Amino acid sequence: MDQTAALYIVPTPIGNYADITSRAIEVLNQVSLIACEDTRHSGKLLSHFGISTRKTAIHDHNERDRAQWIVEQLATGQSVALISDAGTPLISDPGYHLVKHVREAGYKVVPLPGACAAITALSASGLPSDRFSFEGFLPAKEKGRLDKLSALQQDPRTLIFYESPHRIVQSLESIVKALGEDRQIVMAREVTKTFETFLSGTAAEVLAMVMADDNQQKGEIVLMCHGFIQQQDEDAVPKVAIETLTLLAAELPLKKAAAIAAQIHGLKKNALYKLGLELDL
Template identity: 75%
Template sequence: MDLAVALYIVPTPIGNLGDISSRAIDVLNNVKLIACEDTRHSGKLLSHFGIETRKTALHDHNERDRADWIIQKLSNGEPVALISDAGTPLISDPGYHLVSAVRAAGYEVTPLPGPCAAITALSASGLPSDRFTFEGFLPSKEKGRFDKLTALKEDPRTLIFYESPHRIVQSLESFLAALGEDRQIVMGREITKTFETFLSGTVAEVLEIVKNDPNQQRGEIVLMCHGHRSAKDDEGIPTEVVNTLKLLVEELPLKKAAAIAGQIYGIKKNALYKYGLEIGL
């Protein structure tokens, strides 16, 4: 295939190699150069798919210098691809300075859709997905984590974070200290891989599971947190209705429980269903 001269942003699998797209393979085969976060790591992926295109390293420490060299390649009529170790480049990965420089130099930047751990995890979390914010990795030090989470405490959007396995217990403890033990969270681990796991519940419940199971302290982790709910969010839904809905959900799917509770109390079932989703029923 003939490619236009551009910088191609190419997502790669976050675990399951079957998630790479045919278009991604075509682009990686036909560009003149692939900029990789780690050439050794990406070399294994490219070798698996028989891609022999020349590679160069582009990471946090050399990105600004390497950008000028890549722009020179584009000026010579050579299309270039950017990949990260896994997932969509620039999402908590290098590439921002390169993309900015390429655009400033007047060259096209062409993104391909594909795997992203944050979005993949959110889609299966059961948390509200109409509004969310991706916050990347939390600070490594306890005070920094606490301050960051405290600043987000009243944000009504679903909060999404990446976390490393060796720090997951400490981060959950920071969630507990800053947001309280009853905030609903979901932890997605090893998404698309053999040992994919989702844990959901209150901060206190998930922390207890993770502390007592070393297997939950391994692999790639996405932490998702329900946004802040103010008192006015629950106006119009009396406590007795909420309690009935919670009882029904113990035996029935939420949609059916909302319909029954709505019929009993004369409240729209869609409103109850939405409320149930928001509080994690």
């Protein structure tokens, strides 16, 4: 490992300890300090792998204050690893202010690849993955949820949310209201764990499944919604048909030109005639 002092961003398993990488174990053993979201929670993982590196707590309530202290440790030549309770740090977890502060202080920030619940769930969802938007947790209050979802209603990307088990029913109800009961969604629960499940269907169908089974209201949850699909306007005239109409109208009466263009392209002649009038052909 590079001995130059650096902050390492180290993903940890989201459920199955076997998912940790050999590089992550190496880094956690070799750094001088591990900054944990919760030292007691992470202590179990570190103990499992025989890692005895000194730990310190970095969480939402102290991150800004502790960032300068971490920089001071780097200044003495000590490398630091940042881990969260599970998955990749900073993804709906603390760390943004720390990373920003360390970079501004001129020290290296070295990211390691690894587990991330959002990406893991998306890969098995069957939803489009070429474009997606990770939106974190939905607001706790209904108005906030509906406002957030309404703002995303026409987003064409697959939408990914994290959700807590005690709020999953309310969030699904909000999705039905804001995105529509027919929106295709996938709910991934306890990904990589013993009771991993994927539910898929329309928003209304998944809501019904969750309400009918209390077990689906437990554990860590990733909600994924198909992006908005723009309905094609049946009256829209293809560009090639407009070009044909324009050429014909230069030599023929508009009514005749519209009829021929409609026959060529399989369109309604009245729609082409109306368009010709609007274009003053």
